[in-house]
Amino acid sequence: MSEIKNKDKTTRRDFLTTVTATVGAVGVGAGVLPVISQMNPDSSVKALASIEVDLSKVKEGQEITVLWRGKPVFIKRRTKEEIQKAQQANLKDLKDPQEDKLRVKKGKDEWLVVLGVCTHLGCVPIAGKGDYNGWFCPCHGSHYDTSGRIRKGPAPTNLEIPQYEFVSNDKIKIG
Amino acid sequence: MNDQTSKTSKEHFEPVHTNKVGGSPFTGVTGWIDNRLPIIRMFRHEYLDFQVPKSLSYFWSFGGILTICLLLLIVTGISLGMHYKPDANQAFDSVEKIMRDVNFGWLIRYAHMNLASFFFIAVYLHIFRGLYYGSYKEPRELMWLLGIIIFFLMMATAFLGYTLPWGQMSYWGATVITNLFSAVPVVGKFIVTWLWGDYSVGDAALNRFYVLHWLIAFLIVGVVVFHVIALHIVGSNNPSGIEPKDTRDTVSFSPFTTSKDLLAMLVFLLIFVAVMMYAPNYLGHPDNYIPANPLVTPAHIVPEWYFLPFYAILRSIPDKLMGVVAMVSSIAVLGLLPWLDFSKVRSSVFRPIWKQCVFLFVLDFFVLMYIGGAPAEGIYLVIGRIGTAFWFAFFFILAPLVSIIEKPLPMPASIHEFEDWKKQGKIKTIKLFNK
Numbered sequence: 001m002s003e004i005k006n007k008d009k010t011t012r013r014d015f016l017t018t019v020t021a022t023v024g025a026v027g028v029g030a031g032v033l034p035v036i037s038q039m040n041p042d043s044s045v046k047a048l049a050s051i052e053v054d055l056s057k058v059k060e061g062q063e064i065t066v067l068w069r070g071k072p073v074f075i076k077r078r079t080k081e082e083i084q085k086a087q088q089a090n091l092k093d094l095k096d097p098q099e100d101k102l103r104v105k106k107g108k109d110e111w112l113v114v115l116g117v118c119t120h121l122g123c124v125p126i127a128g129k130g131d132y133n134g135w136f137c138p139c140h141g142s143h144y145d146t147s148g149r150i151r152k153g154p155a156p157t158n159l160e161i162p163q164y165e166f167v168s169n170d171k172i173k174i175g
Numbered sequence: 176m177n178d179q180t181s182k183t184s185k186e187h188f189e190p191v192h193t194n195k196v197g198g199s200p201f202t203g204v205t206g207w208i209d210n211r212l213p214i215i216r217m218f219r220h221e222y223l224d225f226q227v228p229k230s231l232s233y234f235w236s237f238g239g240i241l242t243i244c245l246l247l248l249i250v251t252g253i254s255l256g257m258h259y260k261p262d263a264n265q266a267f268d269s270v271e272k273i274m275r276d277v278n279f280g281w282l283i284r285y286a287h288m289n290l291a292s293f294f295f296i297a298v299y300l301h302i303f304r305g306l307y308y309g310s311y312k313e314p315r316e317l318m319w320l321l322g323i324i325i326f327f328l329m330m331a332t333a334f335l336g337y338t339l340p341w342g343q344m345s346y347w348g349a350t351v352i353t354n355l356f357s358a359v360p361v362v363g364k365f366i367v368t369w370l371w372g373d374y375s376v377g378d379a380a381l382n383r384f385y386v387l388h389w390l391i392a393f394l395i396v397g398v399v400v401f402h403v404i405a406l407h408i409v410g411s412n413n414p415s416g417i418e419p420k421d422t423r424d425t426v427s428f429s430p431f432t433t434s435k436d437l438l439a440m441l442v443f444l445l446i447f448v449a450v451m452m453y454a455p456n457y458l459g460h461p462d463n464y465i466p467a468n469p470l471v472t473p474a475h476i477v478p479e480w481y482f483l484p485f486y487a488i489l490r491s492i493p494d495k496l497m498g499v500v501a502m503v504s505s506i507a508v509l510g511l512l513p514w515l516d517f518s519k520v521r522s523s524v525f526r527p528i529w530k531q532c533v534f535l536f537v538l539d540f541f542v543l544m545y546i547g548g549a550p551a552e553g554i555y556l557v558i559g560r561i562g563t564a565f566w567f568a569f570f571f572i573l574a575p576l577v578s579i580i581e582k583p584l585p586m587p588a589s590i591h592e593f594e595d596w597k598k599q600g601k602i603k604t605i606k607l608f609n610k
């Protein structure tokens with residue numbers, strides 16, 4: 001009879017169940033976190049975050065590719081015609097509208113620095129190809145213009161601009 | 176007296192059996208083992224005395240063929256693992272070392288490479304068998320679902336294995352496939368970085384791909400065990416789609432099915448050996464003999480042939496996220512088939528309309544395979560979109576619609592009657608190898 005009465009009350013067993021479950025959950029969480037986290041980029045990878053690039057030898061119309069964080073970065077010294085084309089594009093025609101001046105450093109319209117990674121599935125686009133004379137991705141057919149903006153194809157966004165700054169007139173630091 | 180009986184019945188306790196030693200039909204050492212670990216009687220029960228429908232065709236040999244392929248993949252894989260180095264600077268060279276220096280390394284690697292392709296050939300025929308003869312229908316739904324899980328795992332492990340030689344196709348295939356996860360809204364970018372352990376595919380990714388390639392291979396073994404256990408509970412389907420009723424309908428698994436399966440395995444392996452010996456690289460891509468270069472994407476990047484139909488579906492959708500969703504669901508949708516097709520008749524032999532639908536589906540599979548290997552532009556893109564639309568229409572429109580409108584042909588009452596009808600030429604079945 002006393003068993004039935006005890007049902008309504010908090011018993012030692014209830015207490016132990018709650019405490020065991022709580023400690024167990026915290027333990028599992030604490031155990032899983034390092035196992036998940038170990039897969040993220042480690043300290044040595046993060047330490048290689050920035051590089052400096054000398055631009056003095058790049059001629060007008062020329063493009064160089066440098067490797068940054070394992071990915072290619074396109075640095076293009078654009079011709080006047082290419083800059084003009086990029087600036088005159090109608091924003092309404094763009095899939096990911098962005099003005100050309102927001103994609104270069106102020107007063108450095110010549111220099112376009114973009115990640116050479118197609119925003120679709122990560123292939124490296126080919127320079128000077130495609131319908132807009134910027135880049136063309138051979139994997140799934142995305143066309144980028146001379147500002148690295150997506151114009152046609154499956155890629156959802158413009159070529160990404162990495163974080164960079166001019167440390168001198170012809171030297172940039174990426175990252 | 177009465178008093179006593181009531182007292183004893185009150186104190187009556189049910190006996191417990193915590194110890195199940197005994198009951199073996201065997202004697203001696205076999206009996207001693209079997210009494211303690213009943214695998215011997217289980218083996219006899221499931222593989223020697225086991226009754227299967229007598230109408231099974233060679234289409235039912237692919238389960239056994241797949242088991243042999245899986246075993247050979249594991250044996251060759253373990254051998255390769257003893258020489259391969261999962262390091263971005265050493266992987267390509269270690270594979271070349273296997274090809275040139277390791278004793279029989281060329282043979283073991285070519286066998287592993289081509290077995291992967293033949294595993295897919297066999298699995299596609301196995302899935303076709305299931306589609307055509309309605310093997311996914313009640314009560315085999317769970318077995319079918321386990322099969323789809325195996326198929327997903329196969330694709331994962333095949334992809335991971337293909338990245339290991341660290342050639343151009345390995346590298347860019349890995350880049351494209353891992354980037355599929357970047358389509359996930361909000362957290363996509365973090366997932367990809369987490370998968371890579373870096374900001375691009377590199378050494379960290381290769382190392383974990385190697386580990387996961389092994390892990391998933393053994394996960395497949397585990398799910399296959401469930402798949403086979405389920406098979407032994409629900410029993411094999413057969414070309415008639417009718418369940419066996421008495422001994423006139425069945426034969427013993429051994430020696431009848433075993434000898435038939437052995438012949439089929441032999442023929443299959445002979446074809447495999449012929450391809451492996453005379454055209455070992457036919458099913459691969461020459462660009463994968465160029466070491467991985469993160470600065471240059473091959474001009475024409477294609478996955479392995481067995482991924483092409485699904486790759487075509489991915490490319491036929493112009494939106495990144497929807498493309499990925501469509502690709503994954505094009506396979507997952509197979510899992511809904513037991514419920515989308517609710518016709519009571521299993522076998523296409525008696526389903527004149529559904530039979531045509533299945534053949535069209537097979538045609539669609541090959542069309543999409545061709546499109547997946549062609550450039551994503553112009554007419555190819557149009558055909559790819561039609562093919563993708565048909566793929567989903569097959570499941571969501573044709574399957575339920577045909578279930579309703581189709582009038583099945585007259586059916587025999589049993590499997591032995593089915594066999595009689597076949598002899599009399601009343602019905603036609605698909606013949607594979609036999610007269």
